[in-house]
Amino acid sequence: MTGSLTKEDVARLLHEPSAAVRAEVAGKVARQIDNPQLSPEELRLAQDIARAMARDVALAVRCALSDSLRRARQLPREVALRLAEDVDAVALPILADSPVLTDDDLVQLLLHASPRKQETIAARPNLAEPVCDAVADCAAEPAVVALMRNRSARLTPHSLNRAMDRFPASQAVQESMVRRTSLPADIAERLVSVISDHMRDYLVSHHALPAATAADIVLRGRERALLQFSHGAGQDELLRLLRQMHRNQRLTPTLAVRALCSGDLAFFIAALAMMAGVRPANAELLVNDAGGRGLLSLCGKAGIPEPLLPLVCAAVEVTRGTGLDGGERDLERFRARVIGRVLTQCDDLDPEDLDYLVDRMPVSAEAWPSHSSGARVGSQQELEPRMNTDEHG
Secondary structure, three states: OOOOOOHHHHHHHHHOOOHHHHHHHHHHHHHHOOOOOOOHHHHHHHHHHHHHHHOOOOHHHHHHHHHHOOOOOOOOHHHHHHHHOOOHHHHHHHHHHOOOOOHHHHHHHHHHOOHHHHHHHHOOOOOOHHHHHHHHHHOOHHHHHHHHHOOOOOOOHHHHHHHHHHOOOOHHHHHHHHOOOOOOHHHHHHHHHHOOHHHHHHHHHHOOOOHHHHHHHHHOOOHHHHHHHHOOOOHHHHHHHHHHHHHOOOOOHHHHHHHHHOOOHHHHHHHHHHHHOOOHHHHHHHHOOOOOHHHHHHHHHHOOOHHHHHHHHHHHHHHHHOOOOOOOOHHHHHHHHHHHHHHHHOOOOOHHHHHHHHHOOOOOHHHOOOOOOOOOOOOHHHHHHHHHHHHOO
């Protein structure tokens, strides 16, 4: 029905109070309440009618009112709250869209809301940080999944961590987090450690992970996948990620070397600092020691296997000199430069053997063979036992 709200409509509401008439008036109230041409008296009349209808005993009337006023900016806040606290059929439109509900209102509503109401709140556009935190803290699993799927929600690290803490075995929560466009590095690290097989294809196609990296997620300790997420992390975020990995015993010497061979010198230095128990600033000074003694000393304290030391020294030098160029296949070119530099130091090392060694790094330093102090670090003789072991499983 079209037209303005008139005194005749009020008269009909009073003298023919059928549910159908009241629902019809609700539509007119909704169409007129945000009209900027309403006089103050007319606006008060529309708001008073909305107040009365929000208390209507007929469910159909309250449903019509809520649906019609779901986006009304002139709806009195107390009316919006009354409708939001009503049964689900009445409340959901207001909870989904009403602009008059404040963040504090939404947080309070979440505490006692039904699962459907919680899910509706979690899916609201541009959900603010306090509301996101409240959903993660107290809402049921469907609401948390809806929050993770809400691309416009301003999620905090607290929201993401609480979602994983409360629902550690929920594939729906994990998958909705993986499908977000971006994640903090430490959250990604937690996901990598629990992610299920069926997400592999999505990771490969949507997160620019090569197929070999996706396989590593399931088959090889997920170390390379972690590096994909760590690239571009700020210093504070990177340190938070490494501390978490170190606590969970997932920060290994070979992961640090993989990072270095991927051009991530910042990850390498911070990882060495964490494993060696030194300050990151001191670790950076040792790595940049002109004579190379500081780097070797730090690597020894951090547990870097001896066969990798020539590779580490060459990769540090190449990274400081050039690093990644940002072009297509820059990682392959960087690794080629590392291989070339190692070959100048270990002229009896075949490039294919070096590539095989990097690709077959064991997860833990304990898996590497021990070496006598007099042996030349990085020689072909030292590398062969490790490679022969890998070739036989």
